[in-house]
Amino acid sequence: MFDFTDNQLKLQEKIRAFIAESVTPRLDSIDKGECQKEIFKEWCKTGLVCLVAPKAVGGIELDTKSCAIVMEELGYGDVGVATALGANNLGSYPLIIAGTLEQQKQHFGALLQGKYGAFALTEKGAGSDAGAVATTADRKGDEYILNGSKCFITQGGYAIDMESSLIIFASTDRTMGSKGLSAFLVKGGTPGLSVDKVEDKMGIRGSQTVELKIENLHVPVSARIGEEGQGMKIAMKTLDSGRLMVAAQAVGCGQKALDLTIEFAKNHMEGNRPLSRQQAVAFKIAEIEAMVTAARQLVHRGAFLKDSKQPYSHHSAITKLFATETALYAANSAMDIMGTYGYTEDLKIEKVLRDARILTIYEGTNQIQRHVVSGGLLRNRK
Numbered sequence: 001m002f003d004f005t006d007n008q009l010k011l012q013e014k015i016r017a018f019i020a021e022s023v024t025p026r027l028d029s030i031d032k033g034e035c036q037k038e039i040f041k042e043w044c045k046t047g048l049v050c051l052v053a054p055k056a057v058g059g060i061e062l063d064t065k066s067c068a069i070v071m072e073e074l075g076y077g078d079v080g081v082a083t084a085l086g087a088n089n090l091g092s093y094p095l096i097i098a099g100t101l102e103q104q105k106q107h108f109g110a111l112l113q114g115k116y117g118a119f120a121l122t123e124k125g126a127g128s129d130a131g132a133v134a135t136t137a138d139r140k141g142d143e144y145i146l147n148g149s150k151c152f153i154t155q156g157g158y159a160i161d162m163e164s165s166l167i168i169f170a171s172t173d174r175t176m177g178s179k180g181l182s183a184f185l186v187k188g189g190t191p192g193l194s195v196d197k198v199e200d201k202m203g204i205r206g207s208q209t210v211e212l213k214i215e216n217l218h219v220p221v222s223a224r225i226g227e228e229g230q231g232m233k234i235a236m237k238t239l240d241s242g243r244l245m246v247a248a249q250a251v252g253c254g255q256k257a258l259d260l261t262i263e264f265a266k267n268h269m270e271g272n273r274p275l276s277r278q279q280a281v282a283f284k285i286a287e288i289e290a291m292v293t294a295a296r297q298l299v300h301r302g303a304f305l306k307d308s309k310q311p312y313s314h315h316s317a318i319t320k321l322f323a324t325e326t327a328l329y330a331a332n333s334a335m336d337i338m339g340t341y342g343y344t345e346d347l348k349i350e351k352v353l354r355d356a357r358i359l360t361i362y363e364g365t366n367q368i369q370r371h372v373v374s375g376g377l378l379r380n381r382k
């Protein structure tokens with residue numbers, strides 16, 4: 001569980017090379033929301049466009065620990081880029097859980113050709129409470145007709161383009177609440193899908209976040225993933241897996257904050273002594289190192305539980321909670337140590353801090369993770 005295999009070490013090197021060539025030189029443009037498509041194109045050339053695509057449909061079907069290694073390195077490079085490139089995995093996972101071979105061939109066929117995927121669950125009024133989804137899917141003969149809207153959808157504007165492929169959650173029975181939710185595989189380019197708004201965000205500007213309008217979108221019955229009413233279960237299982245990947249990104253982000261802090265503390269002179277000689281600073285560095293290391297171990301343990309087919313939902317929530325709070329603490333502490341220098345754009349920590357902020361919010365806020373963790377714990381105790 002603790003050691004990396006030779007293949008995992010090679011994979012780590014490969015991602016580091018990708019970051020060094022395609023991401024780091026562009027960090028300023030990325031922060032302006034530019035070059036998202038160029039980076040995606042370069043990512044496709046690595047052969048890692050969809051980490052979770054099954055071998056049966058021509059994918060690489062990486063184990064979860066290897067996926068975590070990829071996401072940690074991407075998170076170190078840029079959390080926005082990691083979010084964008086991770087969307088093809090999040091937007092595929094419902095098909096790993098409940099997709100037919102035909103659905104998998106259609107979806108992964110598109111993604112493996114360098115197209116975009118997305119996971120469209122959240123709506124205004126249905127974020128933390130996914131059971132409140134108001135988008136409807138009405139069955140008419142051998143079709144469903146979807147109407148409604150989605151918000152904050154990562155890469156959604158790209159995934160509705162011709163030949164891309166996204167997964168939309170809609171209610172097939174609004175009287176049933178969360179038990180009326182169903183999942184649908186939708187081909188990009190299907191009439192009835194449009195972008196209502198592209199969000200201008202505080203951070204992670206390397207990823208696109210949009211509101212989608214869904215108007216009389218016709219999909220065949222064969223596009224339904226699983227049975228009617230299984231949507232909530234599919235979405236929650238997808239998020240269990242996705243949260244481990246958010247945590248992995250957070251580990252990368254925390255590690256970057258730590259590395260930037262060490263570089264600053266060793267080189268910034270206070271009088272004739274480097275700042276790192278101050279015990280208060282050195283102790284803070286030790287604390288961040290301990291937290292990042294612990295977060296990484298939680299991620300790897302989660303990957304082990306998942307790959308060995310043991311229950312991991314509770315662990316995934318703990319891991320997301322701890323790793324993302326760690327990333328935020330690391331970035332904020334780095335800013336404390338760098339002071340006014342950190343507050344300028346020169347040292348890059350202000351961008352890391354802005355990027356880190358989302359990690360405690362998306363794929364279930366950390367308040368929701370606290371619900372999951374405490375709920376599971378209290379239910380099982382007398």
Ligand SMILES: Cc1cc2nc3c(=O)[nH]c(=O)nc-3n(C[C@H](O)[C@H](O)[C@H](O)COP(=O)(O)OP(=O)(O)OC[C@H]3O[C@@H](n4cnc5c(N)ncnc54)[C@H](O)[C@@H]3O)c2cc1C
Binds near residue numbers: 123127152358361366
């Ligand atoms: C950049 C970005 C990318 C995203 N990408 C995607 C995507 O690709 N696909 C997708 O479907 N969604 C996506 N989301 C949506 C994201 O997962 C939700 O925003 C998130 O789950 C929170 O939902 P909400 O914003 O509606 O907050 P709300 O549910 O409205 O909550 C508001 C606040 O109340 C708190 N709260 C709510 N309920 C409780 C409770 N029961 N107990 C305690 N506190 C509570 C929350 O923690 C939060 O602080 C993205 C969001 C962002 C910002």
